[in-house]
Amino acid sequence: MPATSIPTSAASTFDVIVIGSGIGGLVSATQLAAKGAKVLVLESYLIPGGSAGYFEREGYRFDVGASMIFGFGTQGTTNLLTRALEAVNVSLETIPDSVQIHYHLPNGLDLKIHRDYEKFLQELTANFPHEREGIRKFYDECWKVFNCLNAMELLSLEEPRYLARVFFQHPLACLGLVKYLPQNVGDIARKYISDPQLLQFIDMDCYIWSVVPSDRTPMINAGMVFSDRHYGGINYPKGGVGQIAQKLVEGLEKVGGEIQYKARVTKIITENNRAVGVELADGKVYRAKRIVSNATRWDTFEKLLPPEEMPTSEKKWQKRYQKSPSFLSLHMGVKADVLPVGTECHHILLEDWKNMEATQGTIFLSIPTLLDPDLAPAGYHILHAFTPDWIENWQELSSSEYEEKKEAAAGRVIERLEKIFPGLDASLDYLEVGTPRTHRRFLNREDGTYGPIPGRKLLGLLGMPFNRTTIPGLYCVGDSTFPGQGLNAVAFSGFACAHRVAVDLGL
Ligand SMILES: NC(=O)c1ccc[n+]([C@@H]2O[C@H](COP(=O)([O-])OP(=O)(O)OC[C@H]3O[C@@H](n4cnc5c(N)ncnc54)[C@H](O)[C@@H]3O)[C@@H](O)[C@H]2O)c1
Ligand SMILES: CC(C)=CCC/C(C)=C/C=C/C(C)=C/C=C/C(C)=C/C=C/C=C(C)/C=C/C=C(C)/C=C/C=C(\C)CCC=C(C)C
Numbered sequence: 211m212p213a214t215s216i217p218t219s220a221a222s223t224f225d226v227i228v229i230g231s232g233i234g235g236l237v238s239a240t241q242l243a244a245k246g247a248k249v250l251v252l253e254s255y256l257i258p259g260g261s262a263g264y265f266e267r268e269g270y271r272f273d274v275g276a277s278m279i280f281g282f283g284t285q286g287t288t289n290l291l292t293r294a295l296e297a298v299n300v301s302l303e304t305i306p307d308s309v310q311i312h313y314h315l316p317n318g319l320d321l322k323i324h325r326d327y328e329k330f331l332q333e334l335t336a337n338f339p340h341e342r343e344g345i346r347k348f349y350d351e352c353w354k355v356f357n358c359l360n361a362m363e364l365l366s367l368e369e370p371r372y373l374a375r376v377f378f379q380h381p382l383a384c385l386g387l388v389k390y391l392p393q394n395v396g397d398i399a400r401k402y403i404s405d406p407q408l409l410q411f412i413d414m415d416c417y418i419w420s421v422v423p424s425d426r427t428p429m430i431n432a433g434m435v436f437s438d439r440h441y442g443g444i445n446y447p448k449g450g451v452g453q454i455a456q457k458l459v460e461g462l463e464k465v466g467g468e469i470q471y472k473a474r475v476t477k478i479i480t481e482n483n484r485a486v487g488v489e490l491a492d493g494k495v496y497r498a499k500r501i502v503s504n505a506t507r508w509d510t511f512e513k514l515l516p517p518e519e520m521p522t523s524e525k526k527w528q529k530r531y532q533k534s535p536s537f538l539s540l541h542m543g544v545k546a547d548v549l550p551v552g553t554e555c556h557h558i559l560l561e562d563w564k565n566m567e568a569t570q571g572t573i574f575l576s577i578p579t580l581l582d583p584d585l586a587p588a589g590y591h592i593l594h595a596f597t598p599d600w601i602e603n604w605q606e607l608s609s610s611e612y613e614e615k616k617e618a619a620a621g622r623v624i625e626r627l628e629k630i631f632p633g634l635d636a637s638l639d640y641l642e643v644g645t646p647r648t649h650r651r652f653l654n655r656e657d658g659t660y661g662p663i664p665g666r667k668l669l670g671l672l673g674m675p676f677n678r679t680t681i682p683g684l685y686c687v688g689d690s691t692f693p694g695q696g697l698n699a700v701a702f703s704g705f706a707c708a709h710r711v712a713v714d715l716g717l
Contacts, residue, residue, distance in 0.1 A: 224250045225715060227488055227498040229475045229514070230654070232260030233697050234688030235504030236458040237294045237704025238711070243467035244297050245708070245717045250496060251467065252488065254474035254654055257452070258459050260504070261653050262697060264452030268640055269587040272541045273451040273594060274652070277576040278310065278556050280435065281698030283442020286360040288434065290701035291454060298461025302453055304445035305581045312554040314630060315414065316563050317407065322554065323415075327440040334411075344402035348412075351398055355390050355433025356441065358383035364702055366709040367692070368676045387430065392669035395432040396425030410563050417566060418558055418574065419696060421534045421598065426664045428671040431693055438698070446555070446581040454697070474654075478503070478514045478684065485684035488514075500683055500711050507675075507690035508533065508656040521680040530673050532665040534695075535598040536646030536658030538570060540620050542593040543640030548633050549591060555580045559626060570597045570619065573626060590639055595623050601646040601657040616643040661689035677707035685711060 228239045231253040243249040257263055261275040281291035282304045295301050310323040321337055324330040331349065335342045361383045362376045377384045399412045413423040419435055420427040447453045459469055473494075478501055479487040487497035503510040511517070511524045557575040565571035579591040586592050599619075607615060620643045628634050649658030664673070674692040677685045687707040689695045 224248045224496065224498040226250070226500045226502060226711060227252065227496055228502045228504060228687075229478075229488060229510075230254075230260060230504030230688070231258035231455060231459070231469060232504045232688050232700065233262050233291075233454060233458070234691075234700035234704045234707075235260075235502065236455055236462065237290075237701045238502055238504070238687045238707045239467055239469075240294060240298045240458050240462045240465070241705060241708030242711060242717075243462055243465045245712050247712070247715060247717060249462070249467040250498070251462065251469040252473040252475050252490065252496070253469060253471050254491075255652065256471050257455070258469065258471075259452055259455030261649075261655075262451050262455055264450050267541075267642060268543070270541075270543045270590070270592055270640060271450050271452070271585045272592060272642075273576070273578060275451070276574070277446065277451055277578040277594065278307075278444055279304075279446060279451065279454075279697055280438050280442065280444065281701055282445035282447070283438065286441065287362060287364055288356070288360045288438055288698070289442050290364065290698050290705060294701055294704065295454075295457055295461065298458070298465050300457045300461040300464070302457050303448040305448060307444040307446060307555050307581060309554045309556075310439045310444050311418070311556045311558055313411075313414070314557060314559045315411065316561055319407070319411065323439060325440060325443045330440065338405055338408045341403055341405050341408050344404070345408070347402040348399050349436060351402075352429075352433045352436040354386060355430055356437030358386040358390075359430075359434065360441070364705060366677065366706040366713075368678055368706070368710050369713055371713075372709065390429045390433065390670065392672050393429040394425055394667065394670055395427045395429050396423065398429055399424055410566075414558065414560070414566060414572070417572065420663070421660055421695070422663050423567070426667055428674075428693070430671050431696075431699065434698070435696075444556075446578060448582055448584075450578065450582065450585055475505075475514060478510070480515070480681065484682045499715060500685065502677075502685045502687050502707060502711065504686075504688045506655050506659065506688070507662070507686060508659075509654065510686060512656070515681070523675075523680050527673075527675060530665060530668060531662035533657050533659035534661055534663040535569070535600050536649045536655075536660060537596040537644075538599040538619055538623070538646070539594065539596040539644040539648070540623055541640075541642045541644070542595070542638060543586060543590050544593055544634065545637040545639060546589050546591050548631050548637035549577065549580075550631075553577065553580060553631075557630065559630065561626070567598075569599055569603065570622070573597045573623060575627065575630075593627075593634075595627060597623060598660075599646055601650065604645045604647050612645075612647075616645060619643070661695040677703065677710050
């Protein structure tokens with residue numbers, strides 16, 4: 211790779227530069243700053259958080275992405291968001307949700323995932339009484355994975371001394387994880403369950419967070435999600451999801467780290483094939499001993515580095531994993547009386563199983579104001595509906611065609627939601643529609659993707675890369691690293707990345 215010379219006078223030097231302030235980037239930055247590293251975070255947008263950011267309109271505070279948050283438990287080791295905040299002496303008030311999801315599925319299958327595990331099993335079993343034993347065996351096996359994870363300190367799997375230590379401290383838990391790392395949920399579910407509709411339900415229970423059915427969803431991740439929803443539970447941060455990033459930044463600055471906004475990195479600078487600095491859109495240059503990219507792997511290796519020099523390992527990864535769809539999002543403000551008493555915060559709507567993975571098939575709906583009413587004016591609620599969609603469907607349109615297409619698509623989503631909330635359309639006070647183009651523009655994510663998904667059935671999590679890259683000095687963090695999408699998942703990647711970088715820096 212050709213060396214780029216950096217005028218030393220224009221360059222400031224740090225131990226670590228983190229490109230992007232998504233939760234993966236911020237956890238990594240705070241961990242490193244807390245260990246004494248001189249850290250600079252460069253964020254292209256005006257506020258931190260990335261897909262866990264927020265925006266305000268007419269008295270409403272909307273979460274940019276999903277409002278269903280894992281990782282805020284109080285016990286064990288898997289409550290990584292709680293731990294990340296604690297590490298920099300900050301905390302957040304959270305509001306527990308007693309139901310993870312209310313499913314509205316084909317053939318009248320209507321059920322809730324209760325925080326209470328036994329209550330959830332009872333409700334599922336009431337719908338599939340002939341599968342009573344299989345249901346318990348399957349979900350109990352997910353607990354085995356979770357219990358292994360929840361027994362040990364979660365750090366970098368690329369650090370041999372840590373691996374030796376956890377193996378010595380928790381040999382059975384480690385061997386349990388080694389067993390599950392190459393497995394997918396679907397294969398385990400099929401060991402115990404044969405009812406096709408119940409298997410479809412388990413596909414959906416995976417799809418809503420992994421964006422793929424159970425046979426392509428890693429068992430380790432399902433063990434986390436299917437158990438932690440009952441153990442640590444789903445807890446909403448008071449003030450909105452955006453508070454998580456705001457607090458992490460507060461903590462980062464408290465321990466001496468620095469963040470700059472409107473600082474778009476356009477280039478990772480290499481010298482003798484080693485990452486040594488970054489260049490911003492305004493021409494500024496910063497140097498650091500280590501560079502951590504919280505941009506997606508596609509953005510990192512195709513835009514921030516010369517695509518023609520992409521390492522072979524990345525090319526191979528791109529063959530195994532593809533970009534998931536992005537979303538069409540409707541951010542709505544509605545009159546409160548449209549929601550019947552007892553409405554849950556999160557809903558999934560699908561009318562026909564064959565559309566589960568289709569474009570604008572499954573509808574995800576969050577109503578965070580049921581947990582934190584202060585996010586909307588008195589007497590109103592926020593409804594955030596989103597449904598998978600692809601960038602290709604929204605390109606090459608004139609601005610009037612784009613607006614018309616958004617309006618028509620939003621109309622269809624609202625019409626479908628009327629089945630759960632009759633009168634929704636008439637109760638609308640505010641509506642803003644985002645498309646894959648919006649996600650690409652504001653989140654800086656190639657094609658607005660939600661993250662990587664296996665292009666075909668893979669061996670569980672074994673194919674997901676850790677944080678080091680083949681370019682010395684360059685690391686990746688966030689959802690295109692092990693273990694993938696989800697705030698608690700990218701928080702893990704942040705801990706792991708910081709651990710590996712800290713060891714490499716001798717901290
Ligand atoms: N309920 C939930 O679990 C929930 C809610 C919201 C988000 N999420 C998850 O969060 C994950 C994403 O987290 P993440 O840590 O991978 O990152 P992210 O994509 O959310 O954030 C990356 C940040 O990097 C910035 N950035 C990108 N390129 C840049 C550049 N060249 N220069 C400067 N800044 C740049 C972006 O502006 C963004 O703020 C997703 O998997 C998503 O599902 C989950
Ligand atoms: C030593 C030896 C021998 C060995 C070793 C072994 C080991 C130790 C291993 C280990 C492993 C590990 C650590 C792993 C880890 C993992 C993890 C952490 C994972 C995690 C995961 C998580 C997840 C996946 C999460 C997710 C979530 C999500 C995505 C969410 C989302 C949501 C949404 C979208 C929403 C929906 C909505 C509605 C419904 C509305």
